[in-house]
Each structure stands twice: as C-alpha cells, then as structure tokens.
Amino acid sequence: xxxxxxxxxxxxxxxxxxxxxxxxxxxxxxxxxxxxxxxxxxxxxxxxxxxxxxxxxxxxxxxxxxxxxxxxxxxxxxxxxxxxxxxxxxxxxxxxxxxxxxxxxxxxxxxxxxxxxxxxxxxxxxxxxxxxxxxxxxxxxxxxxxxxxxxxxxxxxxxxxxxxxxxxxxxxxxx
Amino acid sequence: xxxxxxxxxxxxxxxxxxxxxxxxxxxxxxxxxxxxxxxxxxxxxxxxxxxxxxxxxxxxxxxx
Numbered sequence: 001x002x003x004x005x006x007x008x009x010x011x012x013x014x015x016x017x018x019x020x021x022x023x024x025x026x027x028x029x030x031x032x033x034x035x036x037x038x039x040x041x042x043x044x045x046x047x048x049x050x051x052x053x054x055x056x057x058x059x060x061x062x063x064x065x066x067x068x069x070x071x072x073x074x075x076x077x078x079x080x081x082x083x084x085x086x087x088x089x090x091x092x093x094x095x096x097x098x099x100x101x102x103x104x105x106x107x108x109x110x111x112x113x114x115x116x117x118x119x120x121x122x123x124x125x126x127x128x129x130x131x132x133x134x135x136x137x138x139x140x141x142x143x144x145x146x147x148x149x150x151x152x153x154x155x156x157x158x159x160x161x162x163x164x165x166x167x168x169x170x171x172x173x174x175x
Numbered sequence: 176x177x178x179x180x181x182x183x184x185x186x187x188x189x190x191x192x193x194x195x196x197x198x199x200x201x202x203x204x205x206x207x208x209x210x211x212x213x214x215x216x217x218x219x220x221x222x223x224x225x226x227x228x229x230x231x232x233x234x235x236x237x238x239x
Contacts, residue, residue, distance in 0.1 A: 038200065038201035038202055038205050038220075039201070039205075039216070039217055039219075039220060040201070040202075040204075040205040040208060040214050040216075041202060041205070100202070100204040100208075101202075101204075103202075105200070105201070105202060
C-alpha cells in the first residue's frame with residue numbers, strides 16, 4: 001500500500017471539493033453554494049436520485065461479481081468503481097434535464113455553461129498528454145488518465161441530452 | 176386536466192409564466208406544468224398563485 005499516493009488522492013479530492021464550493025458560489029445568482037429548488041423540482045429530483053441510486057447499486061454489483069470472479073479486464077479496479085459512480089451521476093443528470101428540473105432557481109445556466117467548458121478543457125489536457133506520452137495504459141491496464149475519459153463521457157451524455165431535449169421542446173412548441 | 180382559468184387569470188393580469196413564477200418563487204416550468212395539468216401544486220403554492228393573481232382558491236383551483 002502506498003500511503004503517500006492515497007493521502008495525495010484524498011488531498012486532491014478535498015481541494016477539488018473546496019474549489020467546487022467556490023465555483024458554485026460564483027455561478028449561483030444569489031452567491032450561495034447550495035442550489036435552491038421549488039416543490040415540483042424537489043419531487044422530480046427525488047425520483048432522479050432514486051433511479052441514480054439503483055443504477056449505482058446495480059453497477060457496483062456487476063463490479064463485485066467481476067472482482068470475485070477475478071475476471072481479467074483492461075481497467076484498474078478503482079476505474080470500475082468510478083464508472084459506477086459516474087453511471088449514477090449520468091442517470092441523475094439525464095432524468096433531471098429531461099424533466100426540466102436540472103437548473104435550480106438560483107442557477108445561472110450561462111455561468112454554468114462556462115464552467116462546463118472549463119471542466120471539459122481541464123479533462124482533455126491530461127488525455128492528450130497521456131496519449132502523446134503513451135501512458136494511457138500502464139502494465140496492460142487503463143489507469144488514471146482513463147478517469148478523465150470517463151468524465152468526458154459523462155459530460156458528452158449531459159450535452160447530448162440537453163440537445164435532444166432542446167429539439168424535442170422545439171417540436172412540441174411547433175405542434 | 177388543463178387549468179385554463181389560471182392561464183386566463185394570468186393573461187388578464189398581463190403576466191408571463193416567467194413573471195408569475197418569479198412572484199411565487201418557483202420555476203417557469205412549474206407554472207407551465209400547473210397550467211397544462213401535469214402537476215398538482217401544494218396548497219402553499221396554490222395560495223401564493225392566488226395572491227399573485229388576486230383570485231380565490233375556488234376561482235382558480237376548484238373543479239365544479
């Protein structure tokens with residue numbers, strides 16, 4: 001066990017969390033970190049969290065089976081668990097977007113769009129670096145840089161569902 | 176069932192869905208969902224809407 005590697009990851013997560021709180025404070029119109037929702041939004045988001053929870057549990061069960069069986073795969077174990085978490089996040093975001101409850105009352109979609117673009121850029125840089133240096137795979141397995149690819153998949157899913165929703169709403173208005 | 180009385184009361188006050196939503200402290204989509212009959216608001220929100228439109232609960236929400 002590499003205690004320094006674990007401590008580094010924990011510190012990284014903590015710093016990320018602090019930055020996220022600061023970004024939310026800047027991006028929200030009332031400069032509060034917490035997003036506010038009305039009663040309909042809370043009700044639908046409750047359902048979204050439920051489906052996200054079921055998705056994460058189902059994915060984690062699959063990962064557990066893979067680990068118990070010692071199935072050879074191309075990914076480090078932590079990537080499989082991270083993928084489970086992201087699968088839940090994708091379900092939560094897509095369900096919320098589709099039911100018009102993604103943006104809270106104090107969210108500024110324009111500011112959040114800028115944040116999305118910055119996050120996308122921050123995730124692309126390590127991927128390009130890893131591809132160029134050939135470190136996307138280490139010891140025959142996809143490692144840390146693949147985490148950025150997974151985040152990109154999540155962001156792409158969110159972008160795609162926003163686009164589909166926008167087209168669907170446009171058609172409904174025409175009708 | 177669509178709530179046409181709410182829609183006409185809002186139009187009579189010359190308010191958009193967005194305006195009414197801001198007065199009541201909810202999202203525009205929530206007002207739209209109530210007008211379309213897709214969402215049953217709580218009594219608290221019904222009262223807020225009635226106060227914003229100077230109407231009674233009976234006038235806007237009671238189905239005769």
